[in-house]
Amino acid sequence: MNAGDRVRVERAGQTHEGVLMPSTTGEHLVVKLEGGYNVGVDREEADVEVLESDVYDVEDAQAESEQSTIEFDDDLPTISLISTGGTIASTVDYRTGAVTAQFDAEDVLRAVPDLAGMANYRGRVVANILSENMTPDVWQDLAHAIHEEIEAGADGVVVMHGTDTMQFTASAMAFMLDTPVPVVFTGSQRSADRPSSDNVMNAVCAVEAAKSDCAEVLICMHASESDDRCALHRGVRARKNHTSRRDAFETVGAKPLGEADYGVDGDPEITFRREYRERGATELDADTDIETDVELLKFTPGTDPAFLDALDGKSGVVLEGTGLGHVHTDWIPTIEELVDDGTTVVMTSQCLEGRVCDRVYDTGRDLLEAGIVEGEDTLPGTAKVKLMWALANVESVEEAMSTSLAGEIQDRSVPWT
Numbered sequence: 362m363n364a365g366d367r368v369r370v371e372r373a374g375q376t377h378e379g380v381l382m383p384s385t386t387g388e389h390l391v392v393k394l395e396g397g398y399n400v401g402v403d404r405e406e407a408d409v410e411v412l413e414s415d416v417y418d419v420e421d422a423q424a425e426s427e428q429s430t431i432e433f434d435d436d437l438p439t440i441s442l443i444s445t446g447g448t449i450a451s452t453v454d455y456r457t458g459a460v461t462a463q464f465d466a467e468d469v470l471r472a473v474p475d476l477a478g479m480a481n482y483r484g485r486v487v488a489n490i491l492s493e494n495m496t497p498d499v500w501q502d503l504a505h506a507i508h509e510e511i512e513a514g515a516d517g518v519v520v521m522h523g524t525d526t527m528q529f530t531a532s533a534m535a536f537m538l539d540t541p542v543p544v545v546f547t548g549s550q551r552s553a554d555r556p557s558s559d560n561v562m563n564a565v566c567a568v569e570a571a572k573s574d575c576a577e578v579l580i581c582m583h584a585s586e587s588d589d590r591c592a593l594h595r596g597v598r599a600r601k602n603h604t605s606r607r608d609a610f611e612t613v614g615a616k617p618l619g620e621a622d623y624g625v626d627g628d629p630e631i632t633f634r635r636e637y638r639e640r641g642a643t644e645l646d647a648d649t650d651i652e653t654d655v656e657l658l659k660f661t662p663g664t665d666p667a668f669l670d671a672l673d674g675k676s677g678v679v680l681e682g683t684g685l686g687h688v689h690t691d692w693i694p695t696i697e698e699l700v701d702d703g704t705t706v707v708m709t710s711q712c713l714e715g716r717v718c719d720r721v722y723d724t725g726r727d728l729l730e731a732g733i734v735e736g737e738d739t740l741p742g743t744a745k746v747k748l749m750w751a752l753a754n755v756e757s758v759e760e761a762m763s764t765s766l767a768g769e770i771q772d773r774s775v776p777w778t
Contacts, residue, residue: 364381364382365414366381367381367413368392368411369409370390371409377392377400377402379392379394382399389402389403390409439483440479440482440515440572441485441515441517444485444486444488444489445488445492445521446488446491475561475564476564476565479568487503491523491525492522492527497651500651503530503533504537504538504647508647517543517571517572518544519545521547524601524610528601529743531580532597533746533750534578535578535767536746536766537647537649543579544577545567545568545579545581546581547564547580547582548582550583550607559583562583566623566629567591569631570619575640576643577595577637577638578596579593579595580594583607583608584608586608588623592612593617593620594617594618597747598771600713600742619631619637648754651750651753654675654677655745656678657679657742657745658678658679658680659711660682660687660689662689666689666691666692666695669692673699676703676705678699679736680706685721687725697731700733705752705758716738717737734763736762737763737770743769747762747766747769
């Protein structure tokens with residue numbers, strides 16, 4: 362029995378037929394089913410019958426894949442593919458059935474042959490983690506890597522990242538980097554071995570966006586459940602609003618900055634709706650210092666004010682208040698103490714749209730008197746990342762938090778359709 366044989370596997374009353382694939386361990390069998398999915402079973406518990414030998418030459422297929430290269434073309438731009446892990450660069454761990462990050466950037470190129478001919482590529486791995494394990498230290502490593510790639514001549518950068526914390530990392534890059542070329546984050550909601558995976562279209566559209574004239578930090582993900590177009594979200598204005606849909610990301614308070622129409626032939630066309638920073642409009646620079654002693658706290662009715670005591674001595678605190686930016690009046694004396702002790706306290710709203718205005722009601726005016734800084738309509742997660750960066754890099758943190766540095770604050774908050 363060898364990899365490539367067609368087999369019938371019986372275990373615990375269930376029967377599976379398919380092609381035997383290479384296994385990650387000696388204790389498990391991996392069988393590719395007719396529908397394209399793989400199943401892993403314990404060898405000791407399985408009764409295996411070989412139906413046909415060598416129906417698929419796995420070794421030849423792997424060798425062909427490993428030998429595939431994209432030759433340099435002087436007429437094409439150079440795009441740097443930077444991998445941090447996540448579902449777009451993941452596969453199934455057949456020991457547990459869980460999705461694990463295992464691929465580097467070159468694996469992604471082999472897995473998405475549609476990228477061939479779109480650009481010249483350089484691959485780089487900064488991390489190989491699922492995005493829930495992302496840390497500010499990795500943000501700094503990523504910012505340095507992006508800076509180095511652009512300095513070395515990359516015409517655009519695509520960062521492959523897990524979707525769960527993509528918005529935080531994209532925000533960090535927007536504040537840390539002045540970039541003369543596009544920096545585009547992309548990922549996938551479903552791993553590459555699933556027929557419904559969104560990795561191919563997202564990757565292709567992200568590369569096309571990285572070739573565009575928009576020199577900002579963008580997030581490129583499905584705009585609908587169909588494979589028709591990707592939305593291009595400004596990194597500091599995006600939020601993951603669904604756990605599993607392929608169109609999980611939304612721009613809060615406006616429509617996306619642009620979109621990539623995938624087209625019937627997989628040749629995307631980029632369109633932008635609003636003004637953006639153009640390619641080459643700024644000099645490459647990086648300020649990657651960051652203050653990690655910052656917390657984000659969401660207020661809800663009944664939350665014990667004692668929670669604020671744990672924030673004593675913090676460099677910064679972002680509050681997710683209700684409505685226009687309110688908390689229970691019992692919180693205000695402690696907030697004032699925090700400010701007096703040197704903690705920067707920024708108020709944001711837990712509402713999905715609209716901006717903070719603490720001049721309308723008595724509670725808001727009392728909060729302003731206590732020393733809070735209004736975060737305008739900055740998203741709470743973005744506000745935390747911005748405060749972490751501002752505390753380490755600017756003289757007037759209060760002024761920075763009230764000023765749009767990377768498009769995180771919109772000029773107006775208006776209803777839109």
